[in-house]
Amino acid sequence: MKDYYKILGIEQGASKDDIKKAFRKLAAQYHPDKKTGDESKFKEVSEAYAVLGDEKKRTEYDNYGRAFGGNNAGAGGFDWSNMSGFAQGGAQFDFGDIFENFGDIFGGFGRPRARRGNDISIDLELSLEEAVFGIERVVVLAKNSVCDTCKGSGGEPNTEMTACATCNGQGRLRETRSSMLGSFTTVRECSACLGRGQVPKEKCKQCHGHGVLKKSEEIAIKVPAGIENGEVIRMTGRGEAIQGGQTGDLYIKLHVRAERHIRRNGSDLVRDLSIKLTDALLGATYQVETLDGPIDINVPIGVKQGESLRIKGKGVPTGRGNARGDFLVKIDIALPQKLSRKAQKLVEELREEGI
Ligand SMILES: [Zn+2]
Ligand SMILES: [Zn+2]
Numbered sequence: 001m002k003d004y005y006k007i008l009g010i011e012q013g014a015s016k017d018d019i020k021k022a023f024r025k026l027a028a029q030y031h032p033d034k035k036t037g038d039e040s041k042f043k044e045v046s047e048a049y050a051v052l053g054d055e056k057k058r059t060e061y062d063n064y065g066r067a068f069g070g071n072n073a074g075a076g077g078f079d080w081s082n083m084s085g086f087a088q089g090g091a092q093f094d095f096g097d098i099f100e101n102f103g104d105i106f107g108g109f110g111r112p113r114a115r116r117g118n119d120i121s122i123d124l125e126l127s128l129e130e131a132v133f134g135i136e137r138v139v140v141l142a143k144n145s146v147c148d149t150c151k152g153s154g155g156e157p158n159t160e161m162t163a164c165a166t167c168n169g170q171g172r173l174r175e176t177r178s179s180m181l182g183s184f185t186t187v188r189e190c191s192a193c194l195g196r197g198q199v200p201k202e203k204c205k206q207c208h209g210h211g212v213l214k215k216s217e218e219i220a221i222k223v224p225a226g227i228e229n230g231e232v233i234r235m236t237g238r239g240e241a242i243q244g245g246q247t248g249d250l251y252i253k254l255h256v257r258a259e260r261h262i263r264r265n266g267s268d269l270v271r272d273l274s275i276k277l278t279d280a281l282l283g284a285t286y287q288v289e290t291l292d293g294p295i296d297i298n299v300p301i302g303v304k305q306g307e308s309l310r311i312k313g314k315g316v317p318t319g320r321g322n323a324r325g326d327f328l329v330k331i332d333i334a335l336p337q338k339l340s341r342k343a344q345k346l347v348e349e350l351r352e353e354g355i
Pocket of ligand 2: 164165166167168169170171172190191192193194195196197198
């Protein structure tokens with residue numbers, strides 16, 4: 001995964017201003033027109049800024065940082081279309097005072113615009129047992145999916161392709177604008193043909209030429225064993241489909257329900273066991289309910305208040321082979337609140353024994 005903070009040479013808590021300053025400095029240094037230019041570095045810092053300079057994207061990146069980029073990093077997962085959007089808007093991206101000549105910055109890259117469907121985030125609630133042992137859950141999501149009839153092309157099966165009239169088959173549209181900083185040209189993708197330069201002669205009747213349509217899809221989510229509350233699973237390509245682009249991702253945030261008796265401590269599971277005073281003194285066998293069912297444990301003679309008895313290998317899977325943490329039984333010795341006359345007499349005898 002790419003560390004956007006590192007790329008811009010800033011701390012994670014950097015302010016908006018610091019981010020902007022760092023970006024300006026690096027962008028000016030690496031701009032392809034400069035002697036010190038480096039197109040790939042320039043793209044990298046631009047990509048970092050497009051994410052960190054945008055509050056919403058930054059929050060997403062901070063939250064899902066681990067999953068960000070990943071498979072997409074090399075395949076154009078970053079949406080350059082937003083970049084040209086910024087450039088045209090001017091206000092947010094503010095290239096104006098960095099480059100004397102705005103020029104054809106983005107057109108010059110020769111990089112195909114990477115269209116990408118929206119990511120979807122859902123929440124999934126699990127019992128402690130499901131989180132510990134893992135489970136497969138099927139969810140039904142109503143989302144934009146690739147049209148089965150045209151396989152996403154938007155054309156009737158076997159229809160001919162014809163040159164796009166909007167862009168004269170170029171796939172791109174050039175726009176020259178004048179501004180205070182001089183005139184600059186932006187190249188944007190033709191929205192009529194999505195940059196392909198060609199459109200189907202006859203539109204797909206199923207999806208009306210969109211290539212995608214809203215439908216319910218069953219998705220099997222495999223939750224691995226030992227997952228913790230708040231962890232996020234990412235399923236690449238299970239988000240919303242988009243015509244002529246890459247399908248977005250599905251993020252599943254896991255919420256583990258608190259159990260009344262059993263709690264988790266790292267790879268161990270812990271539960272309290274209340275025992276009688278006499279059992280603490282004389283030892284006894286107790287049956288303990290674990291996530292693996294009831295297990296008998298021996299309470300040794302002279303067990304201490306708060307002591308933990310260990311049942312090996314009945315805790316949370318650690319992810320290394322079949323290894324599991326332990327199940328700890330924390331002893332709570334119940335002292336009698338009231339003694340019968342007989343019991344009192346016996347305890348007094350104990351006292352005489354020096355106990
Ligand atoms: Zn279709
Ligand atoms: Zn076109």
